[in-house]
Amino acid sequence: MYYVDEHIKNTNRVFPQQGRYDYLRYDMNENPEGLPKEFVDSVLKEITPEFLSIYPEPDRFLNKYAAYIGASYENVVAVNGSDMGIRYLLETFGEKGKDVVTVAPSFEMYWVNCSILGLHHVPVAYEPDMTISIDKILDAITENTRIVVLLNPNNPIGNVYTEDELEKVIEKTKKVGAIVIIDEAYHYFYPNTFLKYALNEENVVLLRTFSKLFSIAACRLGVVISNPQIIHYVKNAKLTFDANAIALLFAERILDHPEMIEQLIETEKEGKAYTLTELTKHGYETRDCRGNFIFVTPKHQATEVAQKLETEKKILVKSYGNEMLKKYLRISVGSKDAMERFLTAFFEIDERA
DSSP states (O other): OOOOOHHHHTOOOOOOOSOOTTSEEESSSOOSSOSOHHHHHHHHTTOOHHHHHSOOOOHHHHHHHHHHHTOOGGGEEEESSHHHHHHHHHHHHOOTTSEEEEEESOOHHHHHHHHHHTOEEEEEEOOTTSOOOHHHHHHHOOTTEEEEEEESSOTTTOOOOOHHHHHHHHHHHHHHTOEEEEEOTTGGGSOOOOHHHHHHOTTEEEEEESSSTTOOGGGOOEEEEOOHHHHHHHHHHSOSSOSOHHHHHHHHHHHTOHHHHHHHHHHHHHHHHHHHHHHHHTTOEEEEOSSSEEEEEOSSOHHHHHHHHHHHHOEEEEEOOSTTTTTOEEEEOOOHHHHHHHHHHHHHHHHHO
C-alpha cells in the first residue's frame, strides 16, 4: 500500500457547487455581472499566441500594484488567488501541532489548511448576538499560538475590528512569537484598512484578492502584503510560476482604469442600498455584512427558499446548516439591475414557499 500523508488523508473537503454558469449567481460573493464587456474585450486583444507562450512575469504588475496601494515592490507578492496565499502563510509560519486562532464561523480555507498541514485550529465562537469578543480572541492566544487570523470584514457574518482591537492582538502575538494575518478580501466594499500595520509591523501580513470587487475570480489572483522580511519568506515558499499571465494582465489593466474601479464601488453601493431598502419595505429582517453581501431572514425556511430559487428560477443563494445561521440566506450584491432580478424572484418564491 502506498503512503498518504495522514493529515491530508483525514481532511474532509466539501468543494463548491459545479455547473453554475447557466444560473444567476448570488451565492459566492462574486460580481453577478462581472467587468464591463468593452473592457474585457480590449484586454483579450492583448492575449496573442506569443503572449500565451511565455512564462508569467509578475514584476510589472507588482510594481504597479505597490504604487497603487502606497507601498514598495518589496512589500508585495502575487499568488494564485488569496487562498493560495493562505496556504503559503500557514506552511511558512505555522508549526505542526501548534495553534492557529480564528473566529468561527469564518472562511473555510483557514481550518481546511490547518487540517492538511497538521496545525491545531483554535476557533473562537461568535456570541449569540453575532458579535465577536476581542477578549476571547486574546485569551485564545497562548505560548502555543503561531498564527492569528482576522478577516476584516469577516465572511460570512461581516463583523469588523477597530484599530484598538487589532493593536491588542498584535501586542499579544508579539509576546508569544506569532504572526497576525489580516484578510481584506472585501476591502473595497468596506474602505477601512489595516494596511499600515502590514507595512510597519514585524509580524503582520495582509491579504487582498482580485476575485471580489475586481471581478476576475476565474483568473485566480491574490496579493500578500507585508514587510520585506515576511515577503522574502513567502517568496521562498511559493511556486516559481504561481499567478498566471492572463490574471496578471487583467489586473494590470484594471489598475490602469481607476475610474472603472470607482464605478464598480458605486455600482455595488447602489445595489446594496436598493436591496436593503426593498427588503425592509417588504418586512424582512436584514443584516448589512459590510462586504458585498447581506443576510436576509426569509419568511419561510431558508434552505427551502434557496432550493426553490435554484430549481424554479435558476438563482443561486447561500444557506447554512449550522444553528447560528440556519435562519438566514446570504445574498451576494451587485448592480441595481442584478438585484432587481433577484428580488423579483425572491419575493415570488418566499410568498408561496
